[in-house]
Amino acid sequence: MLKETTSLAQQKLANYTRTGDSTGLTEARLERIPQYRRLVYNVIKDILGQAFPITKKILGNEDFFNLCNDFFKEHNCKNTQVWKMPKELIDYVNDENSAYKLAHTFLPELLLFEWLEIEIHTMTNIELPKLYKIDSIAQPYFVNPYHKLIVLQHPLHNKPFKQWNTNLGQYPILIYRNLRTHKVHFEELSIFGYLFLSELQSNSTRLFESTLVNTLSAQNVAITDAQILSSLAWLKELNKKGIVFSV
Amino acid sequence: MNKIRGVGLGFRRDIADETIALSKESNPILKPDFVELAPENWIDMGGYWRDKLEQIAANFPISAHGLSLSIGSPDELDIPFLKKIKSFLNEFNIQIYSEHLSYSKCDNAHLYDLLPIPFTEDAVNHVIERIKQVQDILEMHLVIENVSYYTPLAPKISESEFIKEIVTRSGCKMLLDINNVYVNAFNHNYNEHNFIDNLPLNEVAYMHIAGHDKISDDLIIDTHGQPIIEPVYDLLNWSLPKLPEVPILLERDFNIPNMESLQKEIQQIKEITSKHWNKIKVNA
Structure with a gap:
């Protein structure tokens, strides 16, 4: 004592x-x-x-x-x-x-x-499932776990300091770590992209269609073929960047 | 990869790749025999630095030198933190875990530096009780380091008596930091040889040696930011015949020079140890 x-x-x-x-x-x-x-x-x-x-x-x-x-x-x-x-x-x-x-x-x-x-x-390493290229909407998707989704009010990621307070808004951003190089990257998102990725993480099926339906219905938007095609093309881009995969 | 012997080098991020590359050094006198790291800097770490940690662990035995245990703190021991340490030591099969005989947390706030414990009988008892608790949790000896300090704090007994009482009565081992002895002897005007003679030398299980910065005529700061000076090598040379053969670690935390300079220091330490312990072959 x-x-x-x-x-x-x-x-x-x-x-x-x-x-x-x-x-x-x-x-x-x-x-x-x-x-x-x-x-x-x-x-x-x-x-x-x-x-x-x-x-x-x-x-x-x-x-x-x-x-x-x-x-x-x-x-x-x-x-x-x-x-x-x-x-x-x-x-x-x-x-x-x-x-x-x-x-x-x-x-x-x-x-x-x-x-x-x-x-x-x-971020502490975790064991990952085997990951594949996205070429179909039938397989469940997997979001790179080393990431954060944020919505900034100040455009501090893409505008000079003097413009931060005069350009207040909603700026969704994905910050993620490349699985191979371990480098951290910043990806500007649309509101749809932010909501889709948020939904994809929480959606138990992790399937494209149900994620898209839930995302759009939350915004009171109906699904169209054009939206399906553009969303899939966007997901393939995210796949190339190491953000979303098929499992 | 777990037996620690010989002369080691601190594993720092600034020189991580160069240190890993030393595993291919063909001349044993220029190669560290082990590396030391601070577990707090690596626990929970993923990604790029986790890769570096795994690379160093695959190539060198590792010893762990903690920073945040705060063994002399008036605050409670942080048991969840200790359990994390234990898990880390087990994961990398680390056989030596040392910490500072100091405190770095007080009033529920971490200070991230090492403050001196008052040299008092009640502090001795307090620290002994906590070391035993730590050893029970870790199921291994704690190795406690004599720290450098710039002011004594409310002392009632001598520094060497304080250390000796704690080490002998707690059953822990001692990390003898030769540079700290030199720094403290200078700063507090005592004889470094007498001080070492009064320590529980049979319990020394590990050693540190480093450089420092003299900032005024009567004050040296233990920065680990300069090469080891000759009087500190001399003190090492003087001490070794009195000690069991233990691993020695070269600490360099700031102002880190190129690897060749660090290797020369490793070589000089090995040449001194080989004179006394006759285990390390020095190329003529």
Whole structure:
């Protein structure tokens, strides 16, 4: 059992590294403790800077490092694996009281967009079924499992920063990892494409026709032969890109 | 691929391909005998880096050196995390798992750096209890490293007494980091030879050696960002006759030079160990 004096000394040093407040930290060499604060923040700034290079560039070094400082001071980092820690910055900025979110409305989306590239690149491997080229609508389909579907409100994937706030809309995007090269790619989708792929993942049959019916009926659109043909052609393109397969 | 001996090299992403390629190095004195990695950097990792992990595991024995156990923390041990570590060690047949005698989590927040535990009797008892808990879960010895530190924190006993009590009473093994001894002796103005003589040397199961940065007349930071300096090699040379034959790891985490430079350091460590342990053949 730790004595209160021992655990208190540990808490004060830990708190100092986060906040810079050395009040009550008497049983340490005070001229040396800034080294710990410097070392801790070097790790935090390095990891967050590597995870969010676009955010850092847009905010500028000073604002980005202020964000890092406030995050580490105010947020209790939960992750034992430091490379997963950047995800916690998204939660911090998404807090409804976050001054950063109020000042930069695009920030939660930009952080998520940058984080997903890391998340998909590092997603734990899973065993895959044998995958085939799509040449028929009769076989069940399989979506590359290393992906995320998101809908951005800011066009941060295809427009310069200055146009983000003036071009608010719905921008569906698929972010996925190539099964062979492991490289992460971004695919702009139509609303139909986004809904179709979402439906394909959740549809237990994973068959083309039922997925198409469900997708279109959700949009109150009737199926036509032309739609079937164009959807199939689109799926074959996704197949070539390593996004959807036959199984 | 599981027996750890000789001189190893830290497996870092910056030099992953070059390290994997060393498996084809024909001169044994220029080749690491094993690699060490931080399990936290590889657990759950898929895709490209998982491929690299599998490649290194297929070519070298691996030891694991943890970062986030926080054995000296006032907070509870993270049991789910420990179970993940255990599963990782089992998956890659890793026989050595070492950690730092420090704390890196407090008040339910990870700090991602190593803070000094107060050198007190109650902290000794606290750490012993936790090491036993860890060893029960992992079903193997924990190997505990003497860490570098820049300030003592509310000390009541000496650093060597603190380490000796913990190692001998917990039944764990010790990782003797030669560079950390040098750094601490300089920073806290004590004699490094006396310090080593006061450690439980029979329990040393693993060693580290590294470079550091001297940032002022009275302070060295343990950066692992420079080549090993001669006084640290000298301290290794002085220590080895007192120690059982154990694996030695060259740590280099920052400012990583080309592989030839690292191989020269490996060679120099092997030449020193061969003088005392007479196991590694050095080409004349």
